[in-house]
Amino acid sequence: MTESQNKDNFLSKTKVSAIAVVGARTLVLGLAGKLLWRLPGDMKRFRAITIGHPVIMGRKTFESIGRALPGRLNIVVTRNKDYKPEGVILAGSLSDGLALAMETMNEEVFIIGGGDLYKEALPFLDRLYLTLVDSDEIGDTFFPDYSQFKKVIKEESREDNGLKYRFVILEH
Numbered sequence: 001m002t003e004s005q006n007k008d009n010f011l012s013k014t015k016v017s018a019i020a021v022v023g024a025r026t027l028v029l030g031l032a033g034k035l036l037w038r039l040p041g042d043m044k045r046f047r048a049i050t051i052g053h054p055v056i057m058g059r060k061t062f063e064s065i066g067r068a069l070p071g072r073l074n075i076v077v078t079r080n081k082d083y084k085p086e087g088v089i090l091a092g093s094l095s096d097g098l099a100l101a102m103e104t105m106n107e108e109v110f111i112i113g114g115g116d117l118y119k120e121a122l123p124f125l126d127r128l129y130l131t132l133v134d135s136d137e138i139g140d141t142f143f144p145d146y147s148q149f150k151k152v153i154k155e156e157s158r159e160d161n162g163l164k165y166r167f168v169i170l171e172h
Contacts, residue, residue: 014102017127018111018118019049020143024132024166028139029115033064036137039160045167049129054101054109056094056121059083061113075100077117094120115141122146127153127171134164148172 021042022029030036051071059078068074068087075097076088083090091097094117101109111121122144130146149170156167 014106015108015126016098016111016121016124017108017129018121018125019046019129020113020118021131021133021165022143023137023139024134026136026139027143027145028137028141029113029118029143030064030141031137031139033060035064036139037133037135037163037165039131039133039158039163039165041158041160042131042165042167045129045131050110050112053106054104055112056091056097056101056109056117057112058114058117061117062088073101073104073106094124098124115143119144125149127169130168130170132166132168134166146170 020029021035021037021039023036028036050069054073054075055069056075056077059076059080062074062076062085068085074088075091076085077091077094077097079092089100091100098109111117111125128146128149149172151171153169153171154167155169158165158167
């Protein structure tokens, strides 16, 4: 096999995944550019799952984080050609971001937000890593309908500060 064929074969096996914390009933993600929940267990899980992998996010998500996430290739999707944050690679579209991430030949790439990017990425996703929070918080940003992801790979119930939630890993 040529180097090009090896790379094409590897790229076809690269998983594209999304990771998010959402309201279990409403699929709410955030309000006014901020996450609704700060769950220590979820933050540890997010880091453990995404460390060493490319992460793709929208500009607003990057700005809400405030910095590039260490130990990961940070790709920010924006149409603003004058946007020049430190420590990230810019992509003009989700498809450009995925192409950049695939060049790293990493086994998994993560979409980490926001709502519009999750919705656009849904047809490309192989796996979802969701934290489903048992809460009826009100927000203005939502995760898209993911009902086509029916295969439960793993599920674990948790609780932080009286707030119940579940870690769920789903595939098509």
